[in-house]
Amino acid sequence: MLISVSSALSRIFLGALLVAGLAISVTGCSTAPPEGLTSVTPFDVNRYLGKWYEIVRLDHSFERGLTDVSATYSLKSDGSLEVINRGFNTKKDEWKSATGRALFTGSQNQGSLKVSFFGPFYGGYHILALDQANYQWALVAGPDRDYLWILARSKVLAPAIREQLVAEAKKMGFATDKLIWVEHNRTDH
Incomplete structure (x- = not known):
């Protein structure tokens, strides 16, 4: 007993x-934005679609050691976005990719989405600053201030824009002294 x-x-x-x-x-x-921050409005998902190159990021385990990182967004028939993240693993000398799904967390007129690469678990994806005129660069955060990316439509971003976005991220409370500048030396495959 x-x-x-x-x-x-x-x-x-x-x-x-x-x-x-x-x-x-x-x-x-x-899936909420970092405390005290809001995502951009207006936001046009159709203009955001396509390929973006990672210019800078805060370090995190799932991209550690990757160079030549890009993200490609495409609209699916159900209204969600397919996200394909790709980068080159310098230690293994091979390309690595992950496919995920993104959904708006509210209005499609606001740049706040939730993204999942691992089944039912979603994390926030919030566009905090955006080239509203041409959709050529974006400042993106995750659910807290530990996740930050600067993305651009080309592998190189003008120094004045880079400096402006880094200064903006610093004002928002991100650890800009820990940013990793992403190399883009390989041809896309």
């Missing part, structure tokens, strides 16, 4: 631990 009670308590404890871990994982994947 003692063994079965102990075994049942162990199963209940492990089950509670699993549920708590899952809850932390889900709540850790916030």
